[in-house]
Amino acid sequence: MLIPATRYRDCEAAPAFVTGVLGLVGHAVYRDDAGKIVHVQIRLGSGLMMFGPPNEGPFDGFMTDPVSAGGVTTxxxxxxxxxxxxxxxxxxxxxEIVMPLEDQSYGGVSFSVRDPEGHIWTLGDYNPMAAP
Known part of the structure; x- marks a missing residue:
């Protein structure tokens, strides 16, 4: 199982976009004693994605957001x-739709959207794990 993880500067707005605009499902939200989000889990079927705010911890040295990178890295x-x-x-x-809804040469149909912090999400019905 692979579980991607990323950072969002505004962890209150990010789950609202991912669930409200993209239709994914909130799985868990963890907050610190002051009520600030420290970790979010979003689900789609059996898949899961995690994110949290930049927290200046050791792992954050490996991470950058799309704005700081000058574009997306994944x-x-x-x-x-x-x-x-x-x-x-x-x-x-x-x-913001960055790639229109269209048939793909490898199969299926998809479109891509940029979220408010610059991450690119593609939603499609091509499933590379499905039998050909």
């Missing part, structure tokens, strides 16, 4: 059954 691909509906949902929510 992106997230989410396999979904209802790509067209999710695209319509994202457009209606005012999300």
């Amino acid at each position: 992106s997230i691909y989410a396999v979904v059954d209802d790509v067209v509906a999710r695209h319509a949902w994202a457009v209606a929510a005012g999300a």
